[in-house]
Amino acid sequence: MGSILSKEQLMIKAIEHQDINAMKILINDLTREQMNMMCKYIVPRNEYQYTILHLATWQNNPQLLNLLLDYADDLEIRDGFGWTPLMTAINRDSKENVKILLNRGAKINCDFVQGMDLIAIAMAFHDTGMNIYIYIF
Numbered sequence: 001m002g003s004i005l006s007k008e009q010l011m012i013k014a015i016e017h018q019d020i021n022a023m024k025i026l027i028n029d030l031t032r033e034q035m036n037m038m039c040k041y042i043v044p045r046n047e048y049q050y051t052i053l054h055l056a057t058w059q060n061n062p063q064l065l066n067l068l069l070d071y072a073d074d075l076e077i078r079d080g081f082g083w084t085p086l087m088t089a090i091n092r093d094s095k096e097n098v099k100i101l102l103n104r105g106a107k108i109n110c111d112f113v114q115g116m117d118l119i120a121i122a123m124a125f126h127d128t129g130m131n132i133y134i135y136i137f
């Protein structure tokens with residue numbers, strides 16, 4: 001007998017497979033508040049304790065991220081290592097997701113748990129040309 005997946009598990013699966021249509025069906029079945037909580041849901045069995053919003057950011061798919069950002073009220077939510085979705089996008093070298101998050105109001109003046117700011121993170125992860133600097137200023 002097959003197991004029944006929760007809505008959170010279905011959303012995780014849709015994000016991992018970058019299945020926009022499945023995400024839209026799930027979103028249409030939930031209230032705004034439920035979707036807000038969905039964005040903050042910590043993905044089970046992951047040592048990094050990242051949220052569904054972090055997972056969507058990591059996928060490097062702007063359309064997928066935008067679907068969730070319409071419902072997210074906390075763009076500064078941290079994963080188990082203290083990373084925000086913006087930090088995740090920088091780490092992933094996802095310039096489109098960085099632009100989207102900044103345009104949606106993600107803060108640039110936050111420090112990583114280990115004391116690095118976003119410019120230092122951008123320099124440490126791929127963005128040696130300081131493209132993040134252009135996005136910020």
